[in-house]
Amino acid sequence: MTDYLQAVSDMLGPAENRYADPAAWIRLEQEIGRRLPADYKAIVDAYAPVRLHGHLCLSSHPACAWRSLGEEIRSDAEGWNESRAWEADDLEPDEDPRVICNRPQITFGSPDGLIPLASTDQGAAIFLAPEVHGFPDGIVVQGAEGDWAGHPMHFAEWLYRYLTGQEMAGWDSAAPYPGPVLLEYLPTAPDERTREVYGPERRR
Numbered sequence: 427m428t429d430y431l432q433a434v435s436d437m438l439g440p441a442e443n444r445y446a447d448p449a450a451w452i453r454l455e456q457e458i459g460r461r462l463p464a465d466y467k468a469i470v471d472a473y474a475p476v477r478l479h480g481h482l483c484l485s486s487h488p489a490c491a492w493r494s495l496g497e498e499i500r501s502d503a504e505g506w507n508e509s510r511a512w513e514a515d516d517l518e519p520d521e522d523p524r525v526i527c528n529r530p531q532i533t534f535g536s537p538d539g540l541i542p543l544a545s546t547d548q549g550a551a552i553f554l555a556p557e558v559h560g561f562p563d564g565i566v567v568q569g570a571e572g573d574w575a576g577h578p579m580h581f582a583e584w585l586y587r588y589l590t591g592q593e594m595a596g597w598d599s600a601a602p603y604p605g606p607v608l609l610e611y612l613p614t615a616p617d618e619r620t621r622e623v624y625g626p627e628r629r630r
Contacts (some may be wrong), residue, residue, distance in 0.1 A: 430582035431465045431535060437589055437607050441626040443474030444614075450489035454496045459537035459541040463554065463563050465582035470495070475612040476621075479589055479603060481546045486614055492614045501552075502542040503535025515622065521564055526576035527555045540566060543581065554581070568595015 427571070435441070436491040474484040475493045486493040488597050519525045523532050533539035540553035549570035558564025561578030568574050573596050577584050591602025606624040614617055 428583075428586075430580065431468060431588045434469060434582050435472070437586075437599070437625050437628060438473060438478070438609060439623070442611070443471055444528060445474070445487040445489040446471040447489035451486075452490040454499075457496055457500065458535060458541065459627065460541065461580055462541070465580050466554070469582065470586065473609065473611075475614060477547075477610040478585075478607060479601075480608055480610075481548055481601070482541075482595075483545050483547065483586075483587060485545075490614050493612065499535055499542055503539075506542070506551075508533035516595075520595070521574045523555075523568075523574045526558055526566060526574065528557055528560070541615050546570075546595055548595070548599075552584070552595070567594065567596055569599060571597050573597045 451462065451467055455461075466480070470484055470487055474487045474492060474495075475545075476542065477483050477485070485500045486495040488495040502630060510617060524530065527540070529538070534553075535541065538556050540555055542551060544552040545553050546552075551568045553566045554590040555564050555566040556562070558578045564579060565577040565581060565584045566574065567577065575596065579587075584594055589607055591600055593600040606627055609623045611621040611623065
C-alpha cells in the first residue's frame with residue numbers, strides 16, 4: 427500500500443517547516459469546529475505558503491500572520507456560501523456536490539460542510555468534504571469550468587495524483603510536467619519575494 431504522504435515528500439524534497447506550530451492548528455480547528463486531516467496539516471506545515479507545479483496554491487498557514495489560513499478559509503467560505511454555486515439545476519448526479527457528499531445542501535466553512543484547502547491559478551478550488559461517496563474526509567473539486575468532482579481519497583493521495591499529472595482539478599485539468607516539481611515559496615512579509623526551489627529528480 428502506497429504511503430502517499432511519504433510519496434509527496436519524496437517529490438517535493440526536504441521540509442522547510444517555516445511556520446509549523448501545533449497550537450495554531452488547534453486554534454484553527456476550534457474556530458471551524460472540525461479537525462483537519464493529519465496529512466494535510468503535515469504538508470502545509472512542511473511547505474506552505476507555496477505554489478506547486480506552477481499552478482496549485484497552498485498559499486497560507488495558520489501560524490503565518492501575513493498569510494493566515496484561518497482568515498483565508500473564512501473569506502473563501504463566505505464567498506462560496508453567498509454564490510451558492512452548487513445549486514445549478516443542470517448538474518448530472520456524478521457532478522452534483524450534494525450527491526457526491528450525501529448532503530441535502532452544501533455549506534462552506536462549517537463543521538459538516540466543505541472546507542477550502544487549496545486552489546489553482548487556473549480557477550479550480552479544492553475542498554475537504556465530510557464524505558465523498560461514503561469515504562470520510564474525501565476531496566471535492568470545482569474545476570475552472572464550474573464542474574464538480576469527488577475524489578474518495580485523502581488529501582496526500584489527491585496531491586500525489588495531481589503532481590503526477592492526473593486529472594484531479596476538474597475537467598481536462600491533467601497537466602503532466604516532466605522533471606522535478608517546482609516549489610515557489612510565497613512572500614510572507616512586504617520586503618520578501620517569491621523564492622523558487624525544485625524538488626528532487628523524479629523516478630521514472
